[in-house]
Amino acid sequence: MCLLRLPAKNGGIKINRYHQFKMMFLAQLKLTLREKQAWFWGIFFPVILMVIFMVIFSGNSDEEFKTEVAVVDPSPNPASEMMLSQISGLPVLEVKSGKPVTRDKAEEWVKDQEVDAAIILPESAEASSVFLVINKENEQGAAAQAVSSILDKFVQQANLMAAGASPKYDLQYESITSGTNELDYTDFLLTGMIALSIAQGGMFGMVDLVDMRRKGLIKRLRMTPANMGIFGLSDMVMRLLFSIVQIILLSLIGVLVFGANLYINPITLIIVFLIGALSFNALGYFFSSFSKTTEAYMGVANICSFLMMFLSGVFFPIETMPEWIQPISSILPLTYFAEGLRESMVYETGIATAALWAGIGVMVIWGAVTFLLGSLLYKRKAIAADR
Secondary structure (H helix, E strand, O other): OOOOOHHHHOOOOOOOHHHHHHHHHHHHHHHHHHOHHHHHHHHHHHHHHHHHHHHHHHOOOOOOOOEEEEEEOOOOOHHHHHHHHHHHHOOOEEEHHHOOOOHHHHHHHHHOOOOOEEEEOOOOOOOOOOEEEEOHHHOOOHHHHHHHHHHHHHHHHHHHHHOOOOOOOOOOOOOOOOOOOOOOHHHHHHHHHHHHHHHHHHHHOOHHHHHHHHOOHHHHHHOOOOOHHHHHHHHHHHHHHHHHHHHHHHHHHHHHHHOOOOOOOHHHHHHHHHHHHHHHHHHHHHHHHHOOOHHHHHHHHHHHHHHHHHHOOOOOOHHHOOOOOHHHHOOOHHHHHHHHHHHHHOOOOOOOOHHHHHHHHHHHHHHHHHHHHHHHHHHOHHHHHOO
16 A cells, blocks of 8 residues: 555655665565565475475484394305404494394395395305395395495405405595585585575565556556566565575574584675575566466466476585486576575685676576566556556
């Protein structure tokens, strides 16, 4: 109603753009704060979503890997005793019951998934085979793959010893990072979830514009001196306030509850956050410009959100995706928003990097194009006539 009184309060006199923006922003803010659903979808839903995904994907990431196996030694001999001694000494393998069991008992444990695998030791010193028995349902599981790799290494070493040769090369492992701080998966997932929450807030947050148009308020607003571009901009800036609350709240939960580590570069973070949040608000503004019903708006927003959620490296690095999907990821704005937040919140990367500005450029293009298209559609007389 504040928006409808706008021309009357000014006696039909054209007001400048700053006052238009100020009055529209305050009106949008009051309407949103009075709407309880806006609080839920804008603040509480992102928190619930992030907690669920963080529990699912990072719950055991900090725990030391360990798997339980059964060992069968059908006929104890020097070779089998040597392998049993080495297997029992590995910290990642835990031998169930602490001693060899019969093959029938071991297979029963594997079928019942009480152990991840059963290792059948050589029946004699001359035997050349070591059997690994795993459950078919868990054949591709991490535990089965790990036991298989360990056993394969044992066999290779045993072959070298049998041939009287000693290993000449060994593998030394070292990890490096392009940033000043190492990235843990919890930090990776937290920044991805923050990017996703802010993006969804922008894409879904403009649904009230569709409701306003359905009630005829947009049509009446167009009859006033109000600038529709400023109207859309004021709503986007108001949504930006929700995004600020989101990033603060989600960061606190990530650090205090899930133990994430943040090394923030404030200048980089502010630039990436502002550009990213405004770009996704512009995307939501564009969706609202051509959606005739809230159901249509939510359908379009859901499709875009779903695609970007799994193609933009929110949960896993893009490099792990199939090669034919990676070009699609490279044009999505959420890809660069998530990467920008990681650069500014985890790596503490400075602003003077070409990759960061390339990502910012993609987000600016998405935001500018969708905002201009949305403003043009709102200005079309044909559209206003039937709304």
